[in-house]
Amino acid sequence: MPELAEVEYYRRVWAESLGLPVTGVLLHPEARVFRGCLQPLDTLNRLNGATFNQALAHGKQLLFGFEAAGWLGIHLGMSGQLRCEAKDSVQDRHDHLILRLPGRSLVFHDPRMFGRVRFDAATDLPDWWTQQPPDLLSPGFTRERLDAFLLKRGGTPIKALLLDQSIFPGIGNWMADEILWRSRIHPATPARQLAASAGERLWRTTREVTEDALRVIAPDWGDAPDDWLFNHRWKDGGFCPRPRCRSPLSRADLRGRTTCWCPKCQKSATS
DNA sequence: CCCCATGTTCGACA
DNA sequence: GTGTCGAACATGGG
Numbered sequence: 001m002p003e004l005a006e007v008e009y010y011r012r013v014w015a016e017s018l019g020l021p022v023t024g025v026l027l028h029p030e031a032r033v034f035r036g037c038l039q040p041l042d043t044l045n046r047l048n049g050a051t052f053n054q055a056l057a058h059g060k061q062l063l064f065g066f067e068a069a070g071w072l073g074i075h076l077g078m079s080g081q082l083r084c085e086a087k088d089s090v091q092d093r094h095d096h097l098i099l100r101l102p103g104r105s106l107v108f109h110d111p112r113m114f115g116r117v118r119f120d121a122a123t124d125l126p127d128w129w130t131q132q133p134p135d136l137l138s139p140g141f142t143r144e145r146l147d148a149f150l151l152k153r154g155g156t157p158i159k160a161l162l163l164d165q166s167i168f169p170g171i172g173n174w175m176a177d178e179i180l181w182r183s184r185i186h187p188a189t190p191a192r193q194l195a196a197s198a199g200e201r202l203w204r205t206t207r208e209v210t211e212d213a214l215r216v217i218a219p220d221w222g223d224a225p226d227d228w229l230f231n232h233r234w235k236d237g238g239f240c241p242r243p244r245c246r247s248p249l250s251r252a253d254l255r256g257r258t259t260c261w262c263p264k265c266q267k268s269a270t271s
Numbered sequence: 272c273c274c275c276a277t278g279t280t281c282g283a284c285a
Numbered sequence: 286g287t288g289t290c291g292a293a294c295a296t297g298g299g
Contacts, residue, residue: 001277032295060278078278079296094296112296114278156289163278172277255290258275 002076004136004170005213008057009221010082014064014106015055017084022047022066024100031096033077033110037118044119046070047099058132059169063125070121073129077114083107133169136210146203147195154192158202160255161191168206174230177260179209181229181240186266187259193268233260240265 002010025048027034029041037043046069054065062074062082074082089105091098097108097117108117120126134140149167150158162168162176171179180187183205185198194202216222224230229249232238238249240262247264 003277006277075278078276112276112278112294114294116279153288160290165279174277176277256292257278 001079001081002060003172003175003213004057004059004210005217006221007060007062007076007170008214008218010076011055011057011062012218013082013084014052017101017104017106018052018055020101021049021051022069022099022101024048024098026091026095026098026100028091028096032113033080033096033108033115033117035116037116043070043121044072044097046121047072052099052101056129058129058135059165060172061129061132061169063129068123070119071126071129073116073118073120073126074108075116077110077112077116079112080108080110080115083109133166136168136170136207141207143199143203147199150191150195150199154190154195156191157188157254158185158191158194159187159257159259162206163257170210171206173257173259174233175209175213177233178213178229179205180266181260181262182209184265184268186268187254187261189268198268229260229262 025044027041027044047066050066050069052064053067054063056063060075064072064074066072085105085107087100087103087105089098089107092109094111095107095109099106145167153161159176159180162171162179163173177187183198183201185194185202216224227241229241232241232249240247240249242262242265245262245264247262249260250263251258251260253259
């Protein structure tokens, strides 16, 4: 489920418990979500007694800090959720990690297990965290950076590039379609075509959609307004929400992901 | 039974 | 080496 705004929502769910000590750690050590995390069972026990003192999000990545014990990195994959449950909540089959804190439990739940948990027993921020690409709303996400990327990957459809986390951290399938719809760019347009004509529009709209998504979804998982593509893109028979358009929307598989667009508003490419 | 799912990674190929 | 693309991962819901 989660793209950057949903990830930020989940960050806030756990952040409500900042300042509290960990009193217990439960996990399913055999779960696939621990792939790449060395010795999870042993090292995660360091969290016992440590104060939960940091809750960070960057794109789709989450990082939670525990004073003097280390850092817990979480990626939610396709179906991951962070929950705050009762202090004695029973561990479900898909609750791969549970932190007991005074009066509550923080739960990482992920049925499909495309998500991932890792633990770094260090004081400094982990390298994989500090080396992430610039946030979409930060000064580092520049037109120059975007244009260079569009040219380097010039043969790839722009829809596929918007899902590339090395330059668009936090963008996922629905945000990519929303950005292209708003900027009137056809999802199959080869990137090199945009660098010349629509780079500025794409750059600006990317940041607008990011701001809007965070404003609407992050505080309490609010519903998207009906004038976004979001509410019309999932089901068959949807119509373009643009006031003077209202054309039937198209949907097709593009590079393995369902893509929705308005054939009347988004015409920058054939097909 | 079928098909679909807001993600990432790996290997094949040109 | 580089860029591109399909398949695989695992589970649940309609």
